[in-house]
């Protein structure tokens with residue numbers, strides 16, 4: 001089957017993660033184009049992934065089957081200026097921007113585009129992303145967007161766009177929460193006398209092992225936690241401290257403010 005020609009508007013962190021996911025899944029480099037204003041960034045993406053690069057958004061979209069809008073929400077209006085009429089009438093437009101609704105994107109694009117809104121996350125870089133999609137476009141366009149996202153990991157559909165705010169707070173931003181915990185665990189290992197290298201490996205491998213158990217064991221997180229926690233033991237001492245210091249409440253509040261921020265970006 002002929003591969004889709006996919007063009008990215010913006011070649012930043014999330015675009016790179018999707019490009020890496022596509023390349024790992026066997027999507028041909030010359031069927032991927034990236035429009036990115038940063039010269040160094042263009043060189044890096046071309047060098048590392050073999051993709052076509054340009055500084056001109058309009059040049060990138062003219063022959064694309066799928067256009068992926070991968071700029072910051074605040075940059076979208078400027079990025080779309082002067083390109084809507086160059087996007088093919090049958091092209092699928094995928095937006096990964098936090099907050100921006102399908103209706104808002106449609107008005108920015110002049111109303112005619114086949115839009116799919118997606119909230120991906122950066123583990124797409126290693127083929128372990130999780131994405132949530134929403135669209136009112138027809139099957140062909142939904143199917144194309146799903147192809148992109150499943151190349152990068154797993155994908156779920158929403159039937160209520162409003163839920164995208166909660167998704168963004170949970171899985172869009174979520175990798176950063178786990179990275180923070182891992183950073184702190186690594187630093188604590190060093191403070192307790194381990195070498196930086198060993199502490200980093202132990203923290204990262206523990207995150208990987210815990211993540212795999214969550215996905216592969218079929219058991220809920222609290223049951224897995226209890227398996228580690230010997231009564232009166234070391235884990236119990238650590239978890240008691242985390243509860244006393246309000247960690248669960250802090251995480252709940254953090255997701256609530258992330259969700260609210262997504263709503264603000266939409267307005």
Ligand SMILES: NC(=O)C1=CN([C@@H]2O[C@H](COP(=O)(O)OP(=O)(O)OC[C@H]3O[C@@H](n4cnc5c(N)ncnc54)[C@H](O)[C@@H]3O)[C@@H](O)[C@H]2O)C=CC1
Nearest residue numbers: 010011012013014015070071072073075079096097098120
């Ligand atoms: N980073 C993440 O974990 C996730 C990001 N997103 C969304 O992805 C989008 C991009 O985020 P990041 O990759 O983190 O940002 P980023 O800042 O790394 O990438 C944005 C890129 O767009 C380029 N750019 C700026 N103005 C442009 C224009 N007019 N035309 C073309 N390119 C332009 C910038 O030079 C930059 O390389 C955002 O809308 C964000 O909400 C969604 C899910 C996760």
Ligand SMILES: O=C(O)[C@@H]1CCC=N1
Nearest residue numbers: 098168171172173174
């Ligand atoms: O921080 C942000 O706004 C974006 C959306 C989800 C992850 N990064």
